[in-house]
Every structure is written in structure tokens, then in C-alpha cells.
Amino acid sequence: MRSLALTIACALAALAVAGVGARAPMQTPPVFRGGTEVVSVDVTVRSNGQAVDGLRAGDFVVRDNNVVQQVEAVDASAMPLDVTILADASGGSSGAWSNGTSAARTRSLVERNVDTIAAMLRPEDRLRVLAIDTYASLVLPQQPAHQSVVLRSLTSQGLSSAYDGLIAAMLAPVEPGRRHLIVAWTKAVDTISAADAEQVRDVARQSDAVVHVVQRDFAPSDGPNPLYREVQRTWRPFMRDDPSLLTDVASLSGGTFHGLGAFGDASAADAFKPIFDEFRHGYVLRYSPRGVSRSGWHEIRVTIPHLPAAVIHARRGYAGAAAPAPSSSGRGAAASSPTRSLAETFDRGDVPAMRATLRSTPNLRSVIHAYADEGAMWAAAPRHEAMFVLELARAGVLSADAGTRDEALMVLGRQHDLVREPLGSDAFECTWYEAEAAVLASRALAIQAIDATTSAIARCPDASGLVLARAVATDALWSTANARTAAERAGRKPIASPADVLARYDEAIAKQESAAEAGVRSAWLDYRIGNYADAMARLDAADRQPADHVVRFFGQFVRGQVQQARGENDAADAAYRSALVSWPGAQSARVSLMTLLLTRGERDEAERLAEDVQAAPGSQIDPWWIYWQGAYRGFDGLMATLTELAR
Amino acid sequence: MTVRALTRIVVAAGAAVATIVAPVRARQNARPSFRATTDAVSVDVSVQRSGRPVANLTAADFELRDEGVVQTITDISYEKMPIDVTIAFDVSLSVTDAVLTQLRRAVDDVRARLRPGDRIKLMTFNMRVSRVLDFTDRLADTKGAFDRVTPAGSTALLDTVAVALTSAAPVDRRQLIIALGDGQDTSSVTSEGALREVARRTTGTVVFVLPSVMMGTLPVMSPMAPPAASARGQVTIVNGPASAVALPFVPPALRTIAAETGGLVVPAIGDAISSTLTRTFDNFRSTYVLHYSPAGVRASGFHELQVRVTRRGNYDVRARRGYEN
Numbered sequence: 012m013r014s015l016a017l018t019i020a021c022a023l024a025a026l027a028v029a030g031v032g033a034r035a036p037m038q039t040p041p042v043f044r045g046g047t048e049v050v051s052v053d054v055t056v057r058s059n060g061q062a063v064d065g066l067r068a069g070d071f072v073v074r075d076n077n078v079v080q081q082v083e084a085v086d087a088s089a090m091p092l093d094v095t096i097l098a099d100a101s102g103g104s105s106g107a108w109s110n111g112t113s114a115a116r117t118r119s120l121v122e123r124n125v126d127t128i129a130a131m132l133r134p135e136d137r138l139r140v141l142a143i144d145t146y147a148s149l150v151l152p153q154q155p156a157h158q159s160v161v162l163r164s165l166t167s168q169g170l171s172s173a174y175d176g177l178i179a180a181m182l183a184p185v186e187p188g189r190r191h192l193i194v195a196w197t198k199a200v201d202t203i204s205a206a207d208a209e210q211v212r213d214v215a216r217q218s219d220a221v222v223h224v225v226q227r228d229f230a231p232s233d234g235p236n237p238l239y240r241e242v243q244r245t246w247r248p249f250m251r252d253d254p255s256l257l258t259d260v261a262s263l264s265g266g267t268f269h270g271l272g273a274f275g276d277a278s279a280a281d282a283f284k285p286i287f288d289e290f291r292h293g294y295v296l297r298y299s300p301r302g303v304s305r306s307g308w309h310e311i312r313v314t315i316p317h318l319p320a321a322v323i324h325a326r327r328g329y330a331g332a333a334a335p336a337p338s339s340s341g342r343g344a345a346a347s348s349p350t351r352s353l354a355e356t357f358d359r360g361d362v363p364a365m366r367a368t369l370r371s372t373p374n375l376r377s378v379i380h381a382y383a384d385e386g387a388m389w390a391a392a393p394r395h396e397a398m399f400v401l402e403l404a405r406a407g408v409l410s411a412d413a414g415t416r417d418e419a420l421m422v423l424g425r426q427h428d429l430v431r432e433p434l435g436s437d438a439f440e441c442t443w444y445e446a447e448a449a450v451l452a453s454r455a456l457a458i459q460a461i462d463a464t465t466s467a468i469a470r471c472p473d474a475s476g477l478v479l480a481r482a483v484a485t486d487a488l489w490s491t492a493n494a495r496t497a498a499e500r501a502g503r504k505p506i507a508s509p510a511d512v513l514a515r516y517d518e519a520i521a522k523q524e525s526a527a528e529a530g531v532r533s534a535w536l537d538y539r540i541g542n543y544a545d546a547m548a549r550l551d552a553a554d555r556q557p558a559d560h561v562v563r564f565f566g567q568f569v570r571g572q573v574q575q576a577r578g579e580n581d582a583a584d585a586a587y588r589s590a591l592v593s594w595p596g597a598q599s600a601r602v603s604l605m606t607l608l609l610t611r612g613e614r615d616e617a618e619r620l621a622e623d624v625q626a627a628p629g630s631q632i633d634p635w636w637i638y639w640q641g642a643y644r645g646f647d648g649l650m651a652t653l654t655e656l657a658r
Numbered sequence: 659m660t661v662r663a664l665t666r667i668v669v670a671a672g673a674a675v676a677t678i679v680a681p682v683r684a685r686q687n688a689r690p691s692f693r694a695t696t697d698a699v700s701v702d703v704s705v706q707r708s709g710r711p712v713a714n715l716t717a718a719d720f721e722l723r724d725e726g727v728v729q730t731i732t733d734i735s736y737e738k739m740p741i742d743v744t745i746a747f748d749v750s751l752s753v754t755d756a757v758l759t760q761l762r763r764a765v766d767d768v769r770a771r772l773r774p775g776d777r778i779k780l781m782t783f784n785m786r787v788s789r790v791l792d793f794t795d796r797l798a799d800t801k802g803a804f805d806r807v808t809p810a811g812s813t814a815l816l817d818t819v820a821v822a823l824t825s826a827a828p829v830d831r832r833q834l835i836i837a838l839g840d841g842q843d844t845s846s847v848t849s850e851g852a853l854r855e856v857a858r859r860t861t862g863t864v865v866f867v868l869p870s871v872m873m874g875t876l877p878v879m880s881p882m883a884p885p886a887a888s889a890r891g892q893v894t895i896v897n898g899p900a901s902a903v904a905l906p907f908v909p910p911a912l913r914t915i916a917a918e919t920g921g922l923v924v925p926a927i928g929d930a931i932s933s934t935l936t937r938t939f940d941n942f943r944s945t946y947v948l949h950y951s952p953a954g955v956r957a958s959g960f961h962e963l964q965v966r967v968t969r970r971g972n973y974d975v976r977a978r979r980g981y982e983n
Contacts, residue, residue: 411751411809454844572847598787599847602817605824606848610855621824625781625789636785636811636845 050075050300053087053190053221053265054313054325055293062292063321073296074312080298087293091135091189093153095220096125097180099143099197101171118162124196125151125160128283132156141434145203147176149434173197174204174211177260179433181218191220192290193266194283197257198226208253215263216308217330217391221290223266224257225282265326289324296325306331330391349378354388357399362650369406376415379407383422393429394657397443398650400426405450405646420459423447427463431470439656441471446649448480449642454491460484475522476642479529482515483641486536509540527557531566538573546573561634561644564594568603568635575607583607598624599635697951698732699724699981702832702863702920703965704945706974711944715967722948723964725955733949740775742793742831743768743939744862746818748839750784753809757869757931761838762804764932768939769800777831780804783818784811785845815839816846816853819915823860833862834942836935841868841909841923850911857918858960858982864921865938866912869931920978958983 052073056063068084098121121142129138133156140151140162150163177195185191201208215222261268269282296313303309313325349372356365372378382388382403389396400422407419430443444467451460464481471477489507513536519529530553537546550570557563571586587604591597605620637643701722705712717731745768747761769778780791780803790803815837822835848856857864912923926934948965955961962980967973 598814598817602787602820603847606820606852606856609824609859610852614859617824618826621821622826624787624821625825627786627788629786629788633785635847 049297050309050311050329051219052296052311052313052325053290053293054296054323055265055289056315056318056321056323057289058318058321062289063318064292066294066315068296070315070317071294071296072314072316073298074314075298075300075309076303077310077312078302080301083297085295085297087190087295088291090295091137092132092290093137093139093183093185093189093191094128094132094156095180095183095191095193096128096138096140097143097176097193097195097197098124098140098150099171099173099176099195101144101173101198101200101202121150122160122162124283125162128194128287129156129160131284131287139434141176141180143171143173143176143197145170145172147172147179147433152435170203171198171201172204173201174206174208176204177211177222178206178214181214181220181222181264182433183220185219190290190295192286193220193222193264194286195222195224195257195260196282197224208256211256212259212263215260216328218264220264221266221326222260222264223269223286224261225269225286226257263327265324267324304331348381350382350385350388353378353403354399357402358395362402365402366406369403372406375407375410376412376418379403379415379418379422383418383425392657394439394653397426397430398653398657401443401446401450401650401653408450408453408456420456423450424463427466436470439653441467441474441477442649442652442656444471445474445476445480445642446646446653448477448484449640449644449646449649452480452483452640452643454487454639457484457488457491461488473522475519475525476645478515478522479519479525480642482512482519482529483532483639485515486512486532487639490539509536512536527554528559528562528565530554531562531569534573535565535569538569538576543573543577547577560593564590564597564600564634565638567593568597568600571600571603575603580607580611584611594634596623596627596631596633597635598627598631598633699950699952701948701950701963701965701977702945703948703975703977704920704941705967706941707971711941712967712973713944715946715969717948719967719969720946720948721966721968722950724950724952724961726962726964727954729950729953731948731950735947736945737943739830739832739947740773740777741834741939741943742777742779742827743772743834743836743942744779744781744822744825745935746781746783746822746835746837747804747807748784748813748815748837749782749807749809750811750813750839750844751809752813752840752842753807758804758807758809760869760931764838764935765800765803767932767936771936771939771943781818781822782807783814783839784809785814786811787814787818787821812844813839813842814846815841815843816848816850816911816915818846819864820848820853820856823856823862823864823919827861832942832945832947834939835862835864835921836867836938837864838867838869838931838935841866841912843909843911850914853911853915854918855982857915858980862919863942863978864916864919865942866916866921866923867926867931867934867938868923869926869934918979920976 054071056066066084068082071082071084073080073082100117100121121140125138125140132138136156137153138151138156138160139149139153140160142148142150148163151160176197180193180195183191258268260266267286269286300309308328308330310328311326313323315321315323353365353368356368369375369378387393387396388399404419404423404426407415407422410416410419427444427447430440432440444463448460448464448467451463453460461481461484464477464484468474468477468481485507489509489512513533516529516533516536519525520533530549534546534549534553537543537549546569550566550573553566555566557566567586567590571583571590574580574586575583584604584607587600587607590600591604594600601620601624605617605624608614608620609617634644703720705715713736715734715736717734720731720734722729722731745765765778765780772778777793778791778800779789779793780800782788782790782804791799794800819835819837822837827833915921916923922938924934924938952961960980960982963977965975965977967975
């Protein structure tokens with residue numbers, strides 16, 4: 012079996028081009044809902060062509076890897092649905108895979124079908140629509156079913172990314188207490204997807220959704236599509252039409268395949284009705300796996316002894332637990348490798364132990380390199396993987412060894428691409444980017460931080476933490492460049508100016524969550540370039556009592572610096588003392604107050620402060636020490652949020 | 659008013675300067691900790707000729723001007739006063755194990771030169787300023803003082819010097835502060851200007867020792883302080899024969915602060931950390947202390963000092979530039 016990681020990586024490449032993001036990190040493992048100890052299986056039962064109602068848990072026999080399980084049955088009719096329509100709009104009016112339908116007609120067809128399907132759903136159900144064309148795209152984000160439907164742009168450029176579209180639909184995580192039904196209305200021909208058929212099957216095995224496939228009709232064109240002609244100059248598109256793929260996808264997921272002739276091309280909505288009815292009359296069987304190993308592939312078999320002739324649809328199995336799974340790369344054999352050991356520690360949730368191990372690892376570079384070489388460790392739990400990478404990269408970028416830092420940046424950059432949700436950013440993705448910014452928060456990595464945050468802001472424009480992180484990194488870049496000698500600066504293209512930096516800070520000031528900190532930091536920049544009046548104005552405009560006590564300290568301390576520069580020594584004295592109230596023992600405030608007092612002739616207190624500074628315990632921390640590490644201080648909180656979101 | 663001014667001189671080896679008159683610095687102190695009596699100023703003066711300390715000078719051999727007014731030297735001493743030496747060592751990321759080993763040897767060598775009554779204090783600094791060992795004449799205490807040092811973090815060099823200068827200084831002892839590191843400052847909140855003000859109001863002589871092996875190991879970064887206060891360092895490669903070496907570029911701020919206190923910035927090439935430190939210490943000991951009671955000058959403000967040797971010949975005379983009263 013090909014690894015899911017490879018599947019996802021391939022899907023990523025194509026979807027990224029489409030501008031819809033790429034790989035969707037799946038939830039830890041997809042078929043486990045509401046925790047890792049419970050398996051939920053959607054089951055439909057038909058007898059004599061009719062859905063069978065009224066069954067109870069005792070009617071079912073569920074075998075997990077051939078071991079009979081204790082089952083709890085839930086009447087699925089009451090559970091809200093998430094419905095995904097995957098609409099194949101590929102092929103132009105005269106394309107190589109056209110069915111003679113114009114783009115406008117295809118669009119009209121899709122809109123009409125979506126409207127009809129939406130009307131069948133209940134208020135608590137939700138609907139989203141993906142389109143298959145040259146690229147897969149999200150044309151209707153998930154929304155309440157009864158909300159009016161406004162599709163985004165739907166194109167028909169000629170090629171087909173059906174495989175990528177199927178993967179994108181199936182990778183969407185299913186929330187506990189909900190069921191996910193996918194109706195793929197497709198021509199079953201693929202010409203450009205990054206994923207291949209086997210990878211689609213891999214995802215179907217592990218997806219939590221039930222997929223029903225309705226095949227669209229299509230006929231050879233009467234002439235080549237212009238895009239096809241253009242593409243052919245440098246690359247010949249695939250002509251994939253794996254005859255059993257769609258049947259397999261439906262079967263693996265517990266759905267059904269509706270071939271040509273079952274419904275007319277204009278009757279996707281008609282096709283949906285029986286699917287929907289059957290799904291509504293289904294059951295959700297739940298059990299805690301017993302007598303089977305936690306990891307690996309689990310084959311599921313559902314029977315009803317007293318209805319031996321019944322047609323039962325249920326998924327064929329699920330992928331095992333989140334523990335590092337042996338992969339096709341062979342990494343699983345390296346059970347004693349440092350990377351594996353770290354992964355096991357991470358799996359236990361013992362992050363302090365993992366960090367301690369990383370700090371004491373004599374050759375961290377080789378550990379990171381091994382991880383990069385070996386590939387995904389949690390193929391079924393990419394979010395878990397994404398968090399592991401953050402910890403690994405954080406240790407690496409803090410290393411004194413340049414090679415280690417480079418390895419860490421490479422791994423982090425790769426994950427930056429992989430973490431993208433194919434159907435648009437979500438909270439996990441945006442929080443991951445903020446954690447990444449925290450990892451890169453350092454003057455030495457300012458350029459990398461600017462690149463990463465700029466890319467992330469394009470995905471998560473509302474994330475104030477990212478906007479502020481970019482401003483801080485831009486400031487760091489400018490200040491580092493400014494520190495170079497004149498000889499070093501000669502011939503170099505200016506990479507930032509104070510105006511550039513202030514503009515970035517102003518972007519962060521415009522966002523409520525980051526306004527206070529951005530205001531203080533922009534004031535500090537004005538102070539450093541000698542604009543004391545502007546610095547004071549910015550401080551006055553900023554919130555003087557922000558909830559974040561680090562920001563409060565920064566504000567008071569910077570105020571003291573600016574006032575001292577303006578010769579307002581009494582006010583500076585008061586500001587430094589306020590800073591010391593906000594953060595008792597802060598070395599920066601003590602030293603600044605010490606020098607101020609000495610110049611004012613108050614030697615006794617200055618000497619006392621000098622003594623306090625030198626004798627401070629090793630546990631005494633000064634927030635000023637991490638001024639340039641901006642988001643760094645939020646790393647643990649962001650990781651905690653990611654942990655919650657990954658569940 | 660109790661006033662004391664110290665003039666300190668440290669001359670680089672090999673210097674042969676035909677300077678007769680040198681600016682001299684003193685310092686103000688309205689503090690009981692000053693070692694002179696009321697209205698008395700003490701000035702440390704180093705005199706060298708052809709790179710060697712000149713001994714056997716008397717008060718009559720010096721002319722000392724305070725704000726341009728010649729003063730009467732009431733007392734003079736040479737190598738008599740006990741010394742408090744503070745060694746502050748950079749333990750930021752730029753430090754290697756090899757440098758640490760050299761440092762331990764250097765501390766041992768300086769310790770061996772201490773006389774009865776002298777004391778030594780050890781500090782470390784990265785972004786944190788720490789006292790590893792307070793002034794002690796129990797020289798055995800210095801053993802193992804740096805054993806647990808783990809290089810990490812950024813560098814607050816100017817903050818460290820500010821703290822070391824401001825620390826209480828007994829009036830009957832001379833203060834030498836040796837700051838050893840790569841000369842870069844990446845996290846101080848003390849600006850060059852602020853540190854200069856501190857130097858004018860305190861008594862220590864500051865010597866920066868910059869081992870070439872520590873230079874250029876970190877990217878050049880700006881300090882937290884305004885640009886004018888930057889203490890930037892960079893390696894300059896001296897082109898020449900095969901024996902060319904990398905010499906440290908001395909950050910201007912360090913020269914300013916050292917000169918303000920009568921000190922110097924001394925590169926330590928290769929593995930010469932120990933010999934550089936001991937030479938620095940020896941030169942500091944070979945210093946005259948001139949005492950006078952200011953006359954004919956205003957009481958407050960900055961007093962510029964000038965000291966010269968009146969004997970015939972070329973002398974390199976160093977003392978602090980003045981004192982704040």
C-alpha cells in the first residue's frame with residue numbers, strides 16, 4: 012500500500028497550483044470519533060430493495076480484524092449530516108473529454124442540482140461543494156444547508172483533476188456527532204491530478220466519510236480543446252480511467268457506485284435522493300476495539316445473522332492508531348532510532364521530556380536529517396505530525412550549529428506547505444503558522460520569518476499574531492542591517508527602512524488583538540531612530556494597561572527610555588519603577604534606573620540596584636531578553652491550542 | 659564635599675609615544691565611599707617609556723591641571739594601594755570550549771599575581787549580568803568558578819560594564835574592570851552615552867580584552883540601544899604575508915568608554931588571552947596615584963584633567979579625562 016503521506020504530498024502539488032491549498036491534514040486517525048478509543052462505522056441495510064429500520068445493537072455482529080466486538084448502535088437518522096457535493100465540471104464544449112456540454116450549461120446544471128439537494132437537507136445539516144476542473148476548487152464553503160447558495164466561480168478549462176478532487180473531499184475531518192456524506196458526480200476520467208488512483212484508494216480506506224459516486228456521462232470530443240493543445244506542447248496529459256476506481260472508493264468507504272444509466276446527466280439531484288434516503292435510514296455502530304492491536308490496518312466486517320440476505324454497506328476498515336506506523340519507506344524498521352524515540356515521547360504527550368532530549372542530543376542535525384529523509388511518521392494523523400515538526404524545528408533553529416539550523420528550516424518549510432488545508436485555511440492551519448512564526452522569531456532568522464508570515468497572512472489574513480510577527484521580523488531585519496558597518500552596507504540593496512517597518516507595525520496596530528504590542532514596538536523603533544516625539548505619541552496612543560503583562564512591561568520600560576532621552580528624568584524614573592512593579596527584578600529596568608539614579612547623584616540606590624542585578628538568581632527572567640523573539644513567548648500556548656484543535 | 663578623582667593609565671605593550679602631556683580624567687564623588695578626604699581628589703596616572711612602566715617619579719615630576727588650573731599634589735603613591743580586579747567574561751553563544759579553557763588559565767594566572775590585600779571578583783554576561791564570585795582574597799575560591807558555564811544567548815556588554823562600575827567601591831582600593839569578550843553588544847539597554855556618564859561618576863578603570871578567536875563568530879547585530887550607542891564589532895583581515903592574522907575591529911564605543919576611565923581596548927591574538935590579561939593587570943599595578951585638593955576651580959560640573967611629566971624625555975602618560983562633580 013502506498014503511504015498516505017505520499018498521496019497527500021502529491022495532492023498538495025496540484026491543489027496548491029489551483030490556489031485552494033493542498034493537502035488537508037486529517038484528524039487523528041480519521042475513523043476514531045470522539046477519542047482514540049472508539050470506532051464509529053456508518054452502516055446501511057437494505058432488504059428486498061428497501062431500507063431496513065428498527066435494528067438494534069444486538070442485531071449486528073461486527074468483526075474488527077476478525078475479532079467480534081461489543082457494539083453500541085445509534086439510530087443515524089437523528090444525526091446531523093455534512094454533505095459534500097463533488098461536481099465534475101471538467102471538459103469544455105469541445106474539449107478532449109467534453110460531453111458536448113458548454114461551461115455555462117455545466118454551471119447551470121451544478122447550481123440547479125445544488126439548490127435541489129440543499130432543499131432536501133434539514134436545518135442542522137451542512138453543505139459544501141467542490142468542483143473538478145483542471146484544478147480542484149472549493150466553490151461553496153461548508154455552510155448551513157438552508158442558507159442561500161452562492162457558488163464561487165466555476166470554470167471549465169478542459170482538463171480533469173478528479174483524483175485530487177476526490178482526495179480533497181475525503182480528507183475533510185468529520186466532527187464527532189456528525190456524519191459526512193460525499194456525493195461525487197464525476198466523469199471518472201482524470202488527466203492532471205497529482206495523485207494517482209492507488210492513492211485515492213488509500214485515502215478512501217482511511218477517510219471517515221461515506222462516498223457515493225454518480226458517474227457522469229461523457230463522450231470523446233469532436234475536436235481538441237485549446238488548453239489541451241497548449242499543454243500538449245510540453246506535457247501530455249494523462250488519460251486515466253481506472254475502471255474499478257470509483258467502485259472501489261465507494262465500496263471502501265461504505266457507499267455505493269451508481270454507474271452510467273442509473274441516472275441521467277441532468278439528474279444529480281435525483282441521484283442524491285435515494286442516496287440520501289438510504290443514508291438517513293442507516294445506523295452508526297460504535298465500539299471500543301478489543302482483542303486487536305491498536306496500530307495498523309483494521310478490517311471491519313458487519314453482518315446481521317438473522318438477515319443473511321440483507322445488503323449491508325459499511326466501510327471495509329480503518330487505519331490504526333496515531334502511533335508511528337510502519338510506512339512503505341521502511342522507516343518503521345528503525346525502532347531504535349533517535350527519531351523514533353522522540354516520536355514515541357511526543358506520542359506520550361511528554362513534551363518536556365522531548366525538549367530535554369532534543370537539548371541534550373549530541374548530533375541534532377543528524378536526527379533532523381533522518382526525519383527529513385524518512386518522511387511522515389504519522390501518515391494517518393498529519394496534524395500530529397505538523398506539531399511534532401514544530402518541536403523538532405524549534406530545537407534545531409536554536410542550535411549554535413549552522414548546519415542544524417539549516418536542516419530545521421528545511422523541515423519547517425516543507426511542513427509549512429503541507430499544513431495547508433485544501434479547501435481554505437482553518438483554525439489549525441492558522442494557529443500552526445503562528446507557532447511557526449514563534450519558532451522563527453529571532454533576529455538571525457528575520458528573512459525566513461518574513462517569508463513565512465507573508466505566505467501565512469495570504470492564507471490567514473485575520474490572524475493578528477501573524478501580522479505582528481511579520482512586523483517584528485521586518486524590524487529585526489532593519490535593525491540588523493542598520494548595525495552593519497558602513498563597509499558592509501556599501502553596495503547592498505536596502506532591505507528595509509524605518510518607514511517600511513512602521514508601516515508593518517501600523518498594520519498590526521489596526522488589529523485589535525495586536526494593537527497594544529505593535530504600538531509599543533513601533534514607539535521603540537521611533538526611539539531608536541531619534542524620533543522621540545513620535546515615540547511618545549505612539550506610546551500615548553497605545554493601551555497603557557494591556558492584559559498581557561509582558562506588553563505592559565515593554566510599554567512602561569520604553570516610556571522610561573523615551574522620557575530619559577527627552578530629559579524628563581523624573582518621569583523616566585517613575586516609568587522604570589512602574590516597569591519593575593509589572594515585572595519585579597527585570598534586569599533591563601534595574602540597569603536603566605541604576606544609570607539614571609547615578610547621573611542624578613543618587614549613588615546609594617544605584618549601588619543597591621547594581622548589587623541586585625549581579626546577585627539575581629538564575630531563575631530571574633527579564634522579558635526584554637526576548638524582545639526580538641516576539642511571538643516566541645507564545646509558543647507553548649499556541650501548541651496547547653493546536654493540541655486541542657487536532658483532537 | 660568629598661571628592662576623589664582617579665587617573666588611570668594602561669599602555670599597550672610596544673607603544674613608544676612621545677607624549678608628555680596627556681588628558682587626565684578624574685571623577686566626582688559626593689559619596690562616603692570615596693577614598694579621599696573632603697575636597698580631595700585622587701588621580702591614577704600611568705607613565706611608560708618605550709613600553710615599560712617608569713618608576714621612581716616624585717610629585718615634583720608631575721604637573722596636574724584641573725580645568726586648566728595647576729594644582730598642588732599633596733601626596734603620591736606607587737604600587738602601594740591594594741587592587742580590586744573584576745573580570746567579566748562573555749558567555750554568550752560566541753564562546754567556545756577552547757576559549758573557556760583559556761579563560762580558566764588566564765584567571766589562574768591573574769590570581770597568581772595578586773598581592774596580599776588584593777581581591778578578585780568574577781562576573782559572566784550574556785544577556786544576563788551575573789556575579790560568579792564576589793570580591794575575595796581567598797584565592798582558592800576562584801577554582802572552578804567557570805566550570806558550570808554554558809555558552810548561550812545574546813550579549814549585554816555595556817550593561818555589564820555599567821553594573822561593574824556602579825558597584826560599591828571601597829575608598830582605599832583601586833578598581834580594575836576587565837571585560838573579556840568579542841566586543842559585540844546585542845542586548846544592552848545602556849547606551850554609549852549613558853555608560854559614559856556612568857564612567858564619569860565612578861572610579862573603575864575599564865579594559866576591554868578582545869580575543870581574536872572570539873571575533874566574527876556571530877553575525878553583526880545591532881544593540882538594543884540607539885544607533886549612536888552601538889558597540890559593533892567586526893573582524894578585519896590584515897592582508898600581508900603568510901603570517902597574516904585576523905585582527906579584531908574595535909568598536910568605537912569601547913574605545914570611548916575605555917578612554918573615559920583611563921583604560922584601553924586590547925586585542926588578544928591567538929591563544930594569548932592569559933598573557934594579555936596578566937600584562938594588563940601588571941600595567942595597572944604600575945600606576946601612580948596623585949592626590950590633591952582642588953583649588954581655584956568651580957565646585958560642580960565636569961572637571962577636565964590634564965597630567966604631564968615634567969622631566970625631559972618621551973613619556974606615555976595616561977589618566978582619566980576628568981570627573982563629574
